[in-house]
Amino acid sequence: MDNLTFGITMMVCGMGGTILTLWILSLIMTLLGKIFPEKKEEK
Amino acid sequence: MEQAIISGLQGLINGFLHLEWRCVVMIFVGLLLLWLGIKKECEPLLLVPIGFGCILVNIPLADVMAEEGFLRVIYNMGISNELFPLLIFVGIGAMTDFGPLLANPSTFLLGAAGQFGIFLTLALALALGFPKLDAVSIGIIGACDGPTAIYVTSKYAPHLLGAVSVAAYSYMSLVPVIQPPIMKLLTTDKERTTIMQTMKGSVSRTTKLLFPLVITLIGGVIAPKGLPLLGTIMLGNLMRESGVVSRLTKASENEIANVVTLFLGLAIGATMAGAAFLRPQTLIILSLGFVAICLDTVCGVMLGKIMRVLSGGKINPLIGAAGISAFPMAARVAQREGQKYNKKSYLLMHAMGANAGGQVGSVIAAAVMLSVLTGMGII
Numbered sequence: 001m002d003n004l005t006f007g008i009t010m011m012v013c014g015m016g017g018t019i020l021t022l023w024i025l026s027l028i029m030t031l032l033g034k035i036f037p038e039k040k041e042e043k
Numbered sequence: 044m045e046q047a048i049i050s051g052l053q054g055l056i057n058g059f060l061h062l063e064w065r066c067v068v069m070i071f072v073g074l075l076l077l078w079l080g081i082k083k084e085c086e087p088l089l090l091v092p093i094g095f096g097c098i099l100v101n102i103p104l105a106d107v108m109a110e111e112g113f114l115r116v117i118y119n120m121g122i123s124n125e126l127f128p129l130l131i132f133v134g135i136g137a138m139t140d141f142g143p144l145l146a147n148p149s150t151f152l153l154g155a156a157g158q159f160g161i162f163l164t165l166a167l168a169l170a171l172g173f174p175k176l177d178a179v180s181i182g183i184i185g186a187c188d189g190p191t192a193i194y195v196t197s198k199y200a201p202h203l204l205g206a207v208s209v210a211a212y213s214y215m216s217l218v219p220v221i222q223p224p225i226m227k228l229l230t231t232d233k234e235r236t237t238i239m240q241t242m243k244g245s246v247s248r249t250t251k252l253l254f255p256l257v258i259t260l261i262g263g264v265i266a267p268k269g270l271p272l273l274g275t276i277m278l279g280n281l282m283r284e285s286g287v288v289s290r291l292t293k294a295s296e297n298e299i300a301n302v303v304t305l306f307l308g309l310a311i312g313a314t315m316a317g318a319a320f321l322r323p324q325t326l327i328i329l330s331l332g333f334v335a336i337c338l339d340t341v342c343g344v345m346l347g348k349i350m351r352v353l354s355g356g357k358i359n360p361l362i363g364a365a366g367i368s369a370f371p372m373a374a375r376v377a378q379r380e381g382q383k384y385n386k387k388s389y390l391l392m393h394a395m396g397a398n399a400g401g402q403v404g405s406v407i408a409a410a411v412m413l414s415v416l417t418g419m420g421i422i
Contacts, residue, residue, distance in 0.1 A: 001419065006175055007166040010415060014162040017411035019155040021265050022404055026151035028257055029250070033145065036249035 061103035065317030072320075073097035073312065076209070085216035089189065089308045093209065096312020107313065114313035117306050122197050122204070127307040128190035129275045134300030135190070135402070136279020137292045139370065141254055143392050144399035145246040149350070150362070154400025156346035157366030158408035160185030160338035164331050171327060175421055176200050179412065181328055184211050185335030186405035187218070188368035193311070194272060195409055199422065205314035206325045210332030215369045218336070219376050225340045226364050226380055234351060236385040237359040242392050248284070255281040262407055268417050269410015276406055340364045343397075358393075365394040368405035374398035 001009075076094030080087040099107050100114060107114040121127035144150055165182030173181060180200035183192045184207055192211040196204050214221065227235070255277035263270040282292045314320075347363025361381050365373040377394035416422045 001421075003169045003175070006419070006421075007169045007178075009419060010165055010179075010412070011162045013415040013418075014165075014408065014412050015159050017266070017415060018158050018404065018408040019152065021262060021407050021411060022151040022155040022400070024265075025258060025261060025403075025407075026148035028261065029145055029148040029151075029254060032250050032253050032257070033148070033246060036247045036253070038245055038247040 058103050063103070063317060065321045066101040066103060068321060069101040069315060069317040070098050072315070073101065076312075079213070079216075086212045088304050089212045089311075090216075092305055092308025093212070093312040093315075096309040097205075097315040098312075099309075100313045100316050108316065114309060118310040118313055121303070121306055122193070122310045123201070125194050125197055125271070127303050127310070128194040128197075129271050130299055130303045131190045131307065132272060132275035132406075133279040133295045134297075134303075136255070136276040136281075137283045137296040139276075139280060139283075139399060139402060141280065141399045141403075142246050142251065143242070143396035144403070145250055145254060146242050147393065147396045150366075150393070150396035151400045151403070152350070153343055153346055153363050153366035153397040154402070154404030155366070155408075156363065157339045157343040157368075157397075157401045158186060158404045159342035160335040160340075161408055161412065163338045163342075164335035167334065168331055171331075173324075177203060179416065180207055181331050182335065183207070183409060183412070184214070184328075184332035185339050186368055186409055187211070187215055187336060187339060187373075187401070188405040188409075189215065191272060191368070191405055191409045193307070195413070201314075202319065203328060205311060205320050206328040207332070208311045209315070210329050214332055214336045215372070218367070218369045218372050219379075221333070221336055222340050222364050222373070222376050223380055225337060226344055226361055226377075229341065229344045230348070230360050232384070234348065234360050235381070236388065237351070237356065238385065238388050239357065239359050239362075239390060239393050241389075242396075251284040252281070255284070258403060262410060266407065266410035266414040268413035268422075269406065272406045273410055276402075336367070339367050343367065343401075359388065359390055362390055362394045362397045365397040365401065366404065367398070367401040370398050370402050371395060373401065 073094045076090045079085045080090030161182045164185050165178050168178035168181040176199040180196040183195045189211045196207045259277045262273045282288045343363035343366040347360030351358040361377050365377040374394035378391040381388040381390040
């Protein structure tokens with residue numbers, strides 16, 4: 001694989017993969033925050 | 044008799060006779076690192092042992108990095124097999140409170156933008172003619188995360204370990220100097236003075252307990268090659284949040300982290316032998332590391348600006364700069380800069396969220412990178 005193809009693939013898959021993974025995680029954590037809200041006794 | 048005395052005396056000057064100019068230069072580099080650590084207090088926990096290791100390895104005929112040398116033993120014990128950075132990660136997980144991030148999970152995205160410098164720098168390194176895996180290791184400086192940089196570099200480009208580690212730790216400590224001009228340059232007065240609302244409510248214990256498990260499972264399935272990084276930081280955090288293994292938590296964040304930091308620093312310093320370190324490519328790596336951290340800041344602030352538009356002006360883009368892994372330094376920089384332009388602006392908790400996102404983001408970015416490399420058959 002030439003360097004140009006490698007570089008572009010890494011940028012697209014790397015940046016895309018990172019933001020997609022963290023977006024999925026943020027959605028899951030938002031959901032979990034709603035399913036398990038802080039209880040009064042915890043406050 | 045005379046001959047024996049002369050030979051004996053010659054043994055005492057052999058070291059001086061073998062002292063090459065490169066060794067002398069590297070001894071001064073070691074002294075510079077010690078000065079930065081001791082006098083300027085820039086990452087002293089790492090720079091002091093790195094600086095001393097650098098001096099030790101450049102003293103001729105001592106053979107501290109030979110097969111049986113004590114620095115080689117330490118190197119083999121935890122760098123060549125990537126154990127030390129992982130043990131450090133357990134400690135980082137045990138020390139980090141991800142509460143501000145969980146209170147506002149959208150700041151995860153700022154933690155992603157803060158990693159873009161990794162991939163942009165990788166491309167730059169390739170353009171400058173570095174081989175693929177060397178470019179990967181140079182790019183990882185942009186994670187702004189010492190253990191991640193050491194983990195990836197020791198695995199795929201061990202000959203660059205000294206330069207990459209020194210760049211990663213030096214620039215991390217220079218975040219308060221590097222970031223503010225970029226933050227100012229990329230934002231308008233109106234954006235910088237934006238007051239963000241106080242964060243609503245805190246997070247339940249159940250959510251805090253589920254967080255490390257979700258990250259490990261989802262992150263591990265998406266990017267299995269990075270599981271050692273993800274798994275160790277999340278193990279530390281699970282121990283912290285569970286509250287039932289305080290002895291292990293304390294040991295991870297104190298005794299284990301301290302001992303490993305000492306060994307890690309010494310072993311990294313030991314890779315800085317003059318012949319291997321004093322090459323033009325070291326200077327290029329140090330420059331690219333600087334560029335990587337600047338690009339992280341640029342991408343973070345730019346995403347902050349986009350989020351500001353999408354949120355109807357509720358977000359101060361300065362917190363975008365905190366989406367890197369230098370924790371909690373980057374959050375403090377965002378808070379300080381915010382207050383500089385508007386005394387009523389309190390960005391700290393929001394910036395801490397972005398900063399914790401950067402902590403997770405750097406590990407996820409490294410994990411994604413390793414998995415993409417596996418997918419392409421490069422590793």
